[in-house]
Amino acid sequence: MKALRWHGKKDIRCDNHLPDPTIEDGRDAIVKVSSCAICGSDLHLYDGFMPGMKHGDIMGHExxxxxxxxxxxxxxxxxxxxxxxxxxxxxxxxxQCRKGNFSVCERSNRNKSVADKVFGHSTAGLYGYTHLTGGYAGGQAEYVRVPYADVGPVVIPDGLSDEQVLFLGDILPTGWQAAAQCEIEPSDTVVVWGAGPVGQFCVRSAVLMGARQVVCIDNVPERLSMAQAGGAIPINFDEESVIERLQELTKGKGPEKCIDAVGMEAHASRSLDSMYDRVKQAAMMETDRPHVLREMIYVCRPGGILSIPGVYGGLLDKIPFGAAMNKGLTFRMGQTHVNRWTDDLLERIQEGQIDPSFVITHTVSLEQGPEMYKIFREKQDGCIKVVLKP
Structure with a gap:
């Protein structure tokens, strides 16, 4: 078979003549991939920020x-x-699975002993996402072995296209969980940092959950236009002060709910902040750029909630935890408990409440994947979401 494989930082290749996966356990299934996607989290691997990748690892988890x-x-x-x-x-x-905390399944991580040392306790196994999460082959391939396939996979009814349902595996429930963690009330202002694919679903989820107003922050015009079409007030941090604009929109009170849909590679709206984090990251004095977290803590209304679906991998610097503590902020975060949400979201897709295909800007063959990683990474050609067809 062919698959997209990691060969080092910014080196993704479409390799051919790889062995097809086989059944290894009685609960397994083999899936022939009809559609897969490049996720923002894949860029953390592409950029070399996540530890635990090995030469030849197959990429992809959507x-x-x-x-x-x-x-x-x-x-x-x-x-x-x-x-x-x-x-x-x-x-x-x-x-954890019986409680619905699926992203911290206690059995699926094949490298549990290593992850225990790094995180204190291991989390669930993930497809195509480092050996800290089990080293499982990913889905940017022609075929995938699916372990525990009598639990995870969502069977799709007739009448729905791949494009409508593909994102049930990650970014749609990720955006939904991020909004659900906010416990949105009708009087709330919800602010989403990041208008990438996850941010887009955070916006639409918050709108469906009845927020008074939803705001989305980014600096890419195409992304901001898409968020605005979904019901958000856009803020371009290159063109105006985020803090001043949020003060204006909330009459000085600050937003009640804040969502970090960016994670470890955040860009700063002020050049000194950005330079500080980039220097520290380059010197390995911090692994992640936490500008968004700092800004959320600063602007959030006392007693508010910070929801963090954006991925972080290691150590952060200069987090104003005193402000968070004294303002009584609640942090909710984690990888997505996908199967907690899929039944409800599939029904919403069938009923026409949401059509997730709106986020797709590029559909190409698997062989074009390496080129699309670069285009997606550099936000070229209006690229917001890439779907690959093996």
């Missing part, structure tokens, strides 16, 4: 396709089923 083979113990799926595969690999049996 994918769907047709079930070609099932293990002997898999009673959920049958050959020919069309499925979306959540990026979190879940066993369904451990304490």
């Amino acid at each position: 994918f769907m396709g047709e079930v070609m083979e099932v293990g002997k113990d898999n009673k959920k799926l049958k050959v020919g089923d069309r499925v979306v595969v959540p990026f979190t690999i879940v066993c369904g049996d451990c304490d």
